[in-house]
Amino acid sequence: MKRTKLISVVLLSIFILTSITAVFSQERGIDLYEKLRRERRNLLSYTGPRTVTWTPDGEAYYIRERNNFVKIDPVSGDREDLFDNRKIIDAYNELMKKAENSLPFRTFNFIENGKKIRFYESNRTRVFFYDLEEDIMTTFKVSTPTRGVRGALYEEQFSPDYKYTAYIDDYNLMLRDIENDEVIPLTTDGHEDLRNGYPDWVYAEEFSQYYCFWWSPDSKKIAYMQFDESPVKKFPVLHDEVYDFRLEMQSFPRVGENNPIVKFFIVDIESGEKVLVDTGLETNVYLYNGRWSYDGKRFTLKRMNRLQNTVEIISADPETGESQVLFREEEPKFITEGIGFLQEGNEVYFLPDNKHFIRSSERSGWRELYLYDLEGNLIRQLTDEKLPVQRIQAVDMDNDILFFTAYETRGTEVHLYCVGLDGKDLKKLTEEAGTHNVRVSPGGKYFADNFSSFETPATLKLYKGNGTLIRELGSTLVSDELKRLGLIEPEHFLFRSGDDRFDLDGIIYKPAGFDENKKYPVIYQVYCGPGTKEITNRYIFMDRHQILAQLGFLVVRIDNRGLLRRGKEFESVSYKRLGQTDVEDLAASVRHLSSRKYFDNSRIGITGGSYGGYMAIMTLLKAPQYFHVGVANSPGVDWRNYDTIYTERYMGHTMYNKDGYEKANPMNYVENLRGRLLIQHGAVDDNVHPTQVNQLVYALLQAGKDFDWFMYPAMGHGIRFPQAQQKQMDWFMKYLKPETHELWFDRN
Numbered sequence: 001m002k003r004t005k006l007i008s009v010v011l012l013s014i015f016i017l018t019s020i021t022a023v024f025s026q027e028r029g030i031d032l033y034e035k036l037r038r039e040r041r042n043l044l045s046y047t048g049p050r051t052v053t054w055t056p057d058g059e060a061y062y063i064r065e066r067n068n069f070v071k072i073d074p075v076s077g078d079r080e081d082l083f084d085n086r087k088i089i090d091a092y093n094e095l096m097k098k099a100e101n102s103l104p105f106r107t108f109n110f111i112e113n114g115k116k117i118r119f120y121e122s123n124r125t126r127v128f129f130y131d132l133e134e135d136i137m138t139t140f141k142v143s144t145p146t147r148g149v150r151g152a153l154y155e156e157q158f159s160p161d162y163k164y165t166a167y168i169d170d171y172n173l174m175l176r177d178i179e180n181d182e183v184i185p186l187t188t189d190g191h192e193d194l195r196n197g198y199p200d201w202v203y204a205e206e207f208s209q210y211y212c213f214w215w216s217p218d219s220k221k222i223a224y225m226q227f228d229e230s231p232v233k234k235f236p237v238l239h240d241e242v243y244d245f246r247l248e249m250q251s252f253p254r255v256g257e258n259n260p261i262v263k264f265f266i267v268d269i270e271s272g273e274k275v276l277v278d279t280g281l282e283t284n285v286y287l288y289n290g291r292w293s294y295d296g297k298r299f300t301l302k303r304m305n306r307l308q309n310t311v312e313i314i315s316a317d318p319e320t321g322e323s324q325v326l327f328r329e330e331e332p333k334f335i336t337e338g339i340g341f342l343q344e345g346n347e348v349y350f351l352p353d354n355k356h357f358i359r360s361s362e363r364s365g366w367r368e369l370y371l372y373d374l375e376g377n378l379i380r381q382l383t384d385e386k387l388p389v390q391r392i393q394a395v396d397m398d399n400d401i402l403f404f405t406a407y408e409t410r411g412t413e414v415h416l417y418c419v420g421l422d423g424k425d426l427k428k429l430t431e432e433a434g435t436h437n438v439r440v441s442p443g444g445k446y447f448a449d450n451f452s453s454f455e456t457p458a459t460l461k462l463y464k465g466n467g468t469l470i471r472e473l474g475s476t477l478v479s480d481e482l483k484r485l486g487l488i489e490p491e492h493f494l495f496r497s498g499d500d501r502f503d504l505d506g507i508i509y510k511p512a513g514f515d516e517n518k519k520y521p522v523i524y525q526v527y528c529g530p531g532t533k534e535i536t537n538r539y540i541f542m543d544r545h546q547i548l549a550q551l552g553f554l555v556v557r558i559d560n561r562g563l564l565r566r567g568k569e570f571e572s573v574s575y576k577r578l579g580q581t582d583v584e585d586l587a588a589s590v591r592h593l594s595s596r597k598y599f600d601n602s603r604i605g606i607t608g609g610s611y612g613g614y615m616a617i618m619t620l621l622k623a624p625q626y627f628h629v630g631v632a633n634s635p636g637v638d639w640r641n642y643d644t645i646y647t648e649r650y651m652g653h654t655m656y657n658k659d660g661y662e663k664a665n666p667m668n669y670v671e672n673l674r675g676r677l678l679i680q681h682g683a684v685d686d687n688v689h690p691t692q693v694n695q696l697v698y699a700l701l702q703a704g705k706d707f708d709w710f711m712y713p714a715m716g717h718g719i720r721f722p723q724a725q726q727k728q729m730d731w732f733m734k735y736l737k738p739e740t741h742e743l744w745f746d747r748n
Contacts, residue, residue: 026486028513029740030747033550035485036542043482044542048474049460051439051450056114058442061462067102074446074462074470083117088130091137095128104128111162124155129162140178143167149204157211159219164269166197166213166222173197173213173224175269186222186267187274193251195227200251200260201686203227206645207288217296221318223266223277225290231258237684241713250686253644256654262287264301266318275321279303279314286645293357294350298374300326302348308334308649313348313359315376326376329363331568333575334649336362336531349392358382358402360389365568369404371421380423388567390414395421396444396465403440403447403465409433410505411565412537416440416447418465429467432456435538440465448473452539454492476539486512490540495592497561498584502570505535506558506589509549514598521603521736522554522593524627528582529611530574530650533564552738554599560585562650576657578639578650579664582615583622590626603736605629607728610688610717611636613679614666617696620677621669628675629735631728634685634717637692638665667699676735677707680724682715 027035036043052061055071062071062082069082085103092104105119105128117130125144130137142165145155156165156176165176171190176183187196197213204210213224235252239245253259264277264287277299279287286304293300299318304311313327329335349358356379359370367388371379383389387406393416394403400421405414416438419426430436434453441447444465452458457476463469488510494503511520525545527534534557540546545555560582562574574581586606594601606616606627613635619627639647639661640654654661662668681693690711697709710727712719730748733741 026484026512028511029550029552030743032485032512033547036547036550040542040547043479043485044457045477045479046458046474047477048472050474051460052448052462052473054439054441054446056110056442058445061441061446061448064106069103077471083132087135088137091130091135092128095137095139149199149201149210152204152210154211157213157215159215160217161219163219166215168196168198168213171195171198173222173267175222184272186269186272193229195229197224198227199225200227200229200232202253202259202643202645203262203288205687206643207286209288212290214290214292214299216292216299216318217294220270221266221268223264223290223292223299223318225287226263226265228261228263232260233257235689237686237689239684239714241683252686252689255640255642255644255647255651257644259284259286259306259644264290264316266299266316266321275319277301277314277316277321278323289348291348291350293354293374294352295354297354300348304335306648307652308645311335313376315374324376326374327359327372329361331362333572336564336571349395351395352397358392360392362388362568369402371423382419382421382423383426385426386567388565393438393447394440394442394444398443401444403444405436405438407565409537410503410559411533411563412505412535414536416449418444427467429463433537435536446470453537454490454539457539457541482542487541487546488512488514490546492535492537493592495558495589498581498588499561502561504559504561504585504589506556507535507540507545508593509545509555511549511552516598518598519600520552520554520598521600521738522556522605523548523732523736524556524558524586524604524606525612526557526586526606526608526615527610527612528560528586528608528615530562530571530578531564533559535559551733551744552740553732553736556589556593558586558589575650576652576660577663578660579614579618579622579666583618586615586619587623587626601626603628605631605732605736607631607633607732609633617666617677617679620675621666621672624672624674629732630675631678631680631731633680633719633724633728634682634688635679635693636688637696638667641689641692641695667696670696670699670703670705673700673703673705673707676731678727678731679707679709680719680727681711682717682719683711683713684715685717687717
């Protein structure tokens, strides 16, 4: 008995010592922060494909494996090489006088309904075409892609029959005859202030209008936009980081000032004759989003008034330029049309029957889908679910079924639906709560679903078009090392908006080893600008906010009123009130979280870039009782200094909203600054010009306020120097003082 008791005591002691050792060997604080920054990609891995690409007929999908492409039958899983690789390799070697042993491309496109493939050399200066049936390869040297407006990459655009390319050279539209190796200018009057087929800054930024010319389906015509920049005020951007400095005079229409005058032309490539599209006599409008009908017999574009509360779809005859209004929509505040890189749900979707198109509209207060004929007559409303709709994914014309994705649960979830083109038999095809990023096969016979949620790591599953699961293709693997680290899952929470009308979403991250009996400083990481959405129900366990929390912070993100995906009423709450409703909701979230005893409401920081930088400034000035330390990166300041399209959409004209512009201007609140403010900005920011920050800095200096301000040479709207991130971290460490702050400065 004594021996047995002794053994039990020894084993218990070993267990306790092992447990204590394991606890003390766990990384915490700065060590864990640095480990996650260094090894995060190794802690979560993935098995299987992350996505699939459908073949043009929609009957199979293919994936890339090493130097090969494999075609897979969705139902049976049978695999075979997508190509006869040897034939392609031999054809390439013969053409280019090389001796390659593997496929000469990593990416390609099917063209001509899958009969041929197209691929480029790595520098994209040479394109190859391979006929899969005839086993013939041809090549063509194209001009070097150039960086243009807002960093867009501009390449030669092939005609649908691949006999020509079109591109922009020195603001003129050029045609290249591939067979005859001949270049023909289609316009000759272009210059910096008269841009043919080449956008100005504001159209690219706010309407995502990067390419401004469109081939007709029969390859016989090109429609293009012309931008007359002469009425637009020029803004100086000084590139003085080198000895040979350069002054750039950027066309930038500020609120209330002149926009470019835009026209649409259609040019016949054989004759060179141009027709002007009739877009009306009024030039103080927005014209954008050109698109050919499926059969090429009509060319459509959108026309929106300067106040952006009326939009029309104009259909033009490509032979004469004569036009008619197919569709007109008006709202009391603003229409959500083209919101830069976050644009969604904005379709005019032509059906292959050459008789109908589908339009998404928020006329009911929710984005729904409507079916029209090509004369602009409403046939029927297809959806009435108040979801709202995200975008059209595919159409099964054989069975008259439309596939689309839509938002649910305050816009935090994305799901796939289908509905008949008769507006009947609507069906939800995805069930699990979370975000479903789907790829529907052409014709809708299958779809692949990349799914995740707050609690569920990403998986890729394959389904039949009716929602029946076929099999799982890929999944996330959580390493034992990650499990050992003891990270805490980010917590989703709800709080009431500043006006107590809406439930709003938030996320809070806590450090590993969290102790609810301690007080933790807080960092809000925000954007908050209209036309965006921050909180989505997807897997965020290992994002940058989680890493930051390990330094001893609570990290908070929220959605405020005025954002997307919750219907027009919610989106319009902030109309003419930027800098008001968003600050109110940030303050409301602080009041909500302050009921938690570990939430230190005396040490709250906030940071963001662009609109988020504006929020960092506004909260310190308008809600100093809630926010104490701020880092504003590339912040906007006075809305009168920002561009016409974005600002007037959400704030109206200064003439009719003087009070709103004054309340949104932080320079009117500089006397309130009592927290610690750091402003960081790029010296050649062509989005939020440095003059905006200079005006605020001047006002703060005049008010005798203490703050820090850093300008970074050669940096635009976003600062790439690592010193900027280091400066931000030092700022929060110094003034919020988490438990790690002393060790932080010892190491840094």
